[in-house]
Amino acid sequence: MTKNIVILGAGTAGTMMSNHLRRALDKDWKITIIDQRTEHHYQPGYLFVPFGVYGPEDIVKPIEKFIPDGVNLKLGAIDKIYPEKDKVVMVSGEEFDYDILIVATGTDIAPEETEGMMGPHWQKDVFDFYTLEGSSALAKKFRDWEGGKLVINIVEMPIKCPVAPLEFAFLANAFFEQKGMRDKVDIVFATPMSGAFTKPKATEKLDYLLNEKNIEIVPDFNVMAVDGEAKTIMDYGGKEVSYDVLVTVPTNKGSDLMERSRIGDELNYIPTDRATLQTKVKENIFAIGDATNIPASKAGSVAHFEGEVLLENVLNYIQGKDLKEGFDGHANCFIETGHGKALLIDFNYTHEPVSGTFPFPGVGPLNLLKESRMNHMGKMAFKWIYWNMLITGRHLPFVTTKMQEAGKNFD
Amino acid sequence: MEKTIGNKTVNVSEDGYLIDLNEWDKDVATAIAQEEGITLADDHWKVIEYLQNQHKNDVPLTIRSVGKSGVVDIKGFYALFPEGPLKKASRISGIPKPVSCI
Known part of the structure; x- marks a missing residue:
């Protein structure tokens, strides 16, 4: 009898899983992957767009190109997951029954969560670089910007790719140096964390690099509101930072689908076991990538390492075996x-x-x-x-799923 | 390492967070709060109780989740524990340093 696996989301994690599963499962298993977009974006490329290194041609490819033969790609918006009925219902009313569901709906920016963030100043003085539109608008702004105060701000953690805002600061420094106008640009890095990054040893090194590159760090800054007219951001503690160009990393949220289905946390992430990747919603629902609430970075490399563990656990689940606590947060x-x-x-x-x-x-x-x-x-x-x-689920040469401890200088 | 807080010796991390919530009591909390320049009142205790319960249930804490808890809103949270509210409140509550940052 035919059985069904349904994958929600054809981004990095979902596309990769469709490839993994099609290779691993026989034809008794029908695999369906659902997404509302027609384009697959190379998201790490967004970072380079504002500085003219990459254009859209480096970043955008058709979504179907990476879905293997034998997997049914369904384009459309999902309305709700019904865990008790093992069913996904589309906005169009079409229904998909599943034996196993894999949630890979990712995370996205939610600038509307911060008071005053959206407004006439959006993509004029206030930009994001987590979308192709945002980073393209910023590229245009930087092309003939005459300088001033550039403020990079993380609204709140967790965010997708937690190193990207720092990279943005470093690349901006180099970009304006190359343009011969670094003396006309002040770069400020305002963050809700106590330093540059989330882990102490890396923070020490990165704080040093920020200083060396003359980037001012404003720590423990939790944005309460943006005043687009006064060009100021204010934090809950009463601090203010003014800007000429604000590059914001807005609040990140998972898909609204979780809220509609009442299975997400307060940021629409799906509660998931951090070692097995089985969700806490129901035993036949698994999750991967940025959509989960596990305490690992939201990043493509993490999705890649999760992929090999999730494949094994889906197969374990099908065979009625115990799941392996295989994911170490790598x-x-x-x-x-x-x-x-x-x-x-x-x-x-x-x-x-x-x-x-x-x-x-x-x-x-x-x-x-x-x-x-x-x-x-x-x-x-x-x-x-x-x-x-x-994204086609090949094993990367020399890189292991579990983090290697050899060759590292631990204390 | 061991540290004497108030009139009790407890185990704390490098950053001064309690290692074992069982060593926590109201006197310890009051003493840590004093170090942070905070005098604990009813509203503080409500937040402390909430944080400890969330921690016991393994729910990761963020400023946002506290703000949505119904116990206190974000502005109020800052007013009770100025500057780094989640860090300060966690330390006073005897739970580990928040790892909201990943």
Whole structure:
């Protein structure tokens, strides 16, 4: 008898899972993947658009190109998940019954969550770079900007790709240096965290780099409101920071679908077991990538490492075996620092990023937590890896699902 | 490491957060609050109780989730525990330093 797996979301995680599952399951299993978009975006590329490094042609490809043969791609908006009926209902009224559901609906920015953020100043003086529209508008702004105060602000954690705002600050520094106008631009990094990043050892290194690049850090800043006319952001504690150009990383939220289905947390993330990736909603619902509430970074590398664990656990579930507590929170992120250099960090739930070598202990060629040209080449090569290997669910050479401890300088 | 807070010796992390919530009591909370320059009143205790319950149920805490709890709104949370409300309130509540940041 035919059985059904339904995957919600054909972004990085969902597309990857459709490839994994089609290879692993026989034809008795029908696989359906649902998304309302027709384009697949290489989201790590958004960061480079404001500085003219990438254009839309580097970032946008048709969504169906990466869905394997034998998987049914359904384009359309999802209305609700009915866990008690094992059913997904579309806005159009069409219904999909499932034996196993995989939620991969990701996360998106919600600028409307902050008072005063949206308004006539949106994409005029206030920009995001987490959408192609936002980063393209910013590219246009920077092309003939004569300088002033550039404020980069994270509204609240968690956010997708927690290193991206820092990379943005570093790239802006290099961009205005290359334009010969760095002396006309003040760069300020206002963050709700106590320092540059979420983990102490990396923060020490990154705080140092911010100082070195003359980027002012305003820590413990929790935005309450934006005053678009006065060009000021205010925090709950009463502090104010003025700007000429505000680059905001707005509140991130999961899909409204979770709220409609009453299965999300207060930010619409789906409660999920951090080691097995089974949701706490029902045993036949799994989740992957940015859509979950697990305490790991919301990043493509994390989705990739989760993918191999989730595949194994879906197969375990089908065979009635115990699920494996296989996911360790592994993340692996390049941090662009400008002028053709980058840092690399590698960490998991229990080990914060430290210095060392990657992927071969003691050899490299990549350096952890240290600026190098080789790391930058790794970041640039990642675009090819993403389109050709990552989303099609190929194992990346030399990179293990569980974080390696060898070659790292732990205390 | 061990630290004497008020008239009790407790185990704390490098940042001064209690390691074991069982070592927490109201005197410890009052003493930590004093270090933070806060005098605890009824509204503080309500927040502390809420934070401890959330922690016991393994629910990760954020300023936003506290603000939506119905116990206190975000502005009120800042008024009770000025500057870093979640960090300060967590320390006073005897629960680990918040890891909202990932």
